[in-house]
Amino acid sequence: MAHAPIASKEPVGTAPSVVPGGLSALAPVARQTVQDQVYGELRENLIHGMFDAGEVLKIRDLAERLSVSTMPVREALGRLVSEHAVEPMANRSVRVPLITRERLDDLARVRRLIEGELTALAVPLLSPADIDELKRLTDAYDALAGGLIRAAREVSRLNHAFHFTIYRAAGSPVLIPVVESLWMQSGPYVRAAAAVYDGSDGAGATNYHRRLIEAIDARDADAARAALSADIGRAFDLLRGRVGDAEGSAADD
Incomplete structure (x- = not known):
């Protein structure tokens, strides 16, 4: 199953335009963590039906495929569990819910x-x-x-x-x-x-x-x-x- 590799393990963002007026004129820079990127990639694949019902998603396999450590994968999967998009299993993997x-x-x-x-x-x-x-x-x-x-x-x-x-x-x-x-x-x-x-x-x-x-x-x-x-x-x-x-x-x- 093809996933785009996560490009960086550091937070990324878009630098604001320089506006005269010193520091008070600058807006906060939006940040996206690696966990956000992993979550976004998994979320997109779930929405677009790239996973089968009942498919088991292993943390280590996902981390290797996405070129990240296991921690952001674990955190992203936790978010997806809370949204009922996947369900936890006893071996710390998660599963796409079965069709019932x-x-x-x-x-x-x-x-x-x-x-x-x-x-x-x-x-x-x-x-x-x-x-x-x-x-x-x-x-x-x-x-x-x-x-x-x-x-x-x-x-x-x-x-x-x-x-x-x-x-x-x-x-x-x-x-x-x-x-x-x-x-x-x-x-x-x-x-x-x-x-x-x-x-x-x-x-x-x-x-x-x-x-x-x-x-x-x-x-x-x-x-x-x-x-x-x-x-x-x-x-x-x-x-x-x-x-x-x-x-x-x-x-x-």
Whole structure:
């Protein structure tokens, strides 16, 4: 699994511009620790479905892959455990949560609730330029969808950009981190759903995205919420009926 190496073990930041007026004119420099970088890399990979449900992540293996010591990896994993993106194991490793029917239903329900509300709030606030951007992202997604396995990460990035263009327009700094946490928890599920999707439903990969754009263009919050709910439900519905086998095999781990 490819990860970009962490470039430095020292805090990094962007130096402020020099402004006449002495020290009082300088703003604090934002710092990012190695732990922040490790956390960000793992978080991105979880969001974009680069880990399988049930995959065990060993601290030493991650540290070696990311070219860092074990301490920032341990701290980053602790943050992810607190966000329910991974779960601790007895041997100090962590595991991406298994797919269970209970967790599947809970994630789908909460995502529909929170993301549906953000979508409804965003509908009257999205500008024509925002709508054009949603169309551009959807077209780019369609162009890559035929090579879904090869371009899985880029497709996921486009999907993320599409949805968060809508969510950020709602103007709720409280809900955005909640949704980001839900996407971390959902990433392995979306990955599993993509692996079993056979195209038999006849719907294009961006069918619900286009329905969502149409609803936003019409300023129809109810229709936008319904399209979003269907989009979220599609991936989770694909896994229903297959969960029993996954739980059965997991019981032996």
